Amino acid sequence: GCCKVTEFLLSKGVPVDIDCGRGTPLFWAANNEQDKTVKILLEHHANPNIIINGTTSPLMSALVYRSLKCMKLLIKAGADVNCNGSMLTPLLLATMHGGYTNFIKLLLKAGPDPNIPDDLGRFPVELAAIRDCMEEVEMLFPVTSPIPNVPNWSIEGLISHAKILEKKPIEQRHLQRRKALIKSKADTAFKQKEYKIATKIYDLAIAHGESATLYANRSVCKLLIGDGEGALSDALMCECCDLIGQKLATVKLQLTCYSRSMNKPVMLSWTHTI
Structure with missing residues (x-):
């Protein structure tokens, strides 16, 4: 399917690195763990080092989605394993979270x-x-x-x-500045419908200070990538966060999630000020 369409479009002269504002074909192939499509694009000299919105790259995307096959292809094609120009290096991302040990091994070989x-x-x-x-x-x-x-x-x-x-303890002003920067990157990824990447970036923002807004945003991301229980958990965390001094507006949010533990849909409502 995707491979045949990709080969057809390339044969008709469509630029291999065409970007309509949301990333190149190579970025999206890595984003969707389509290693065969990644291989075709790289064989047509797709650039593996284009940084998307100053945040991520095809290699980082393959790392986020835990695709060793895509990562191996990208590294072999000359992908910058430090991802210069992105928000952080692949090694930093991998060591911040659990479950990336095999990916760290691959990166270190490169x-x-x-x-x-x-x-x-x-x-x-x-x-x-x-x-x-x-x-x-x-x-x-x-x-x-x-x-x-x-x-x-x-x-x-x-x-x-x-x-x-x-x-x-981290100096408070630096912490708030960093948190705001990370949140802006997550918001950008969300607007571009890169929900799994946005979820990872919201993880970083929450690690620098919890807020109902961050949990609500991450909850929506998780819901959109099919993680109903994760969305429910984050929605519950919204009720635990104190937003003293932020009384600009009150918003009521409602989620319907499917809980495997209860084996039935769960409707959850919560109210918070933003």
């Missing part, structure tokens, strides 16, 4: 720079240590340059440092 920090100055190996993922720490430690503020540069010393780092 030779990314493990010494690029996030905007809080944390390195991939530190993020893996904060999550207490020893397997990832052991992979990243040998290729990471000694971090000056880690007094005992060893795996044990790094784990101890990460536990202290996790408890250290």
Whole structure:
């Protein structure tokens, strides 16, 4: 289906990197885990390094959607494994979340720079240590340059440092500025109907400070990608968040989710101010 259509359009002279405002064909093929289509596009010299809206790239999209096949094809075709110009590197994204160990192995074989920090100055190996993922720490430690503020540069010393780092408060103004930037990137992805990517970016925003607005936005994203239970969970979190000082408007939202645990549709309503 997709492969035949892709080959037909390319044979008629449609530019391989055409972008109508929501990303290139290669980006969307990676977004939908269509490795065969990715292969065809790359054989026609699609550019694997186009950054979409300053946020993501085909490689990052393949990582978000956990498509090892697409990632291997993109890396072989010369995809920038540091994704320069995007919001963060693939290694940072992978080490911020669980379940990406195999993807980190693949990335490390391609030779990314493990010494690029996030905007809080944390390195991939530190993020893996904060999550207490020893397997990832052991992979990243040998290729990471000694971090000056880690007094005992060893795996044990790094784990101890990460536990202290996790408890250290982040300066509030910097936190709010970063949260606003992340939310704007998530909102952009949502408007472009890139709901799974938006969900991941909202994850980052929520990690920097919970709010009913963020949970509501992520709830809608999860609903639109078919994660009814996740949407329900986020909707419930909206009721737990305090929006003191933000009384511009009161909005009532309603979701109908299918709960596998209760084996029936669940109607949920909640009200919050934005």
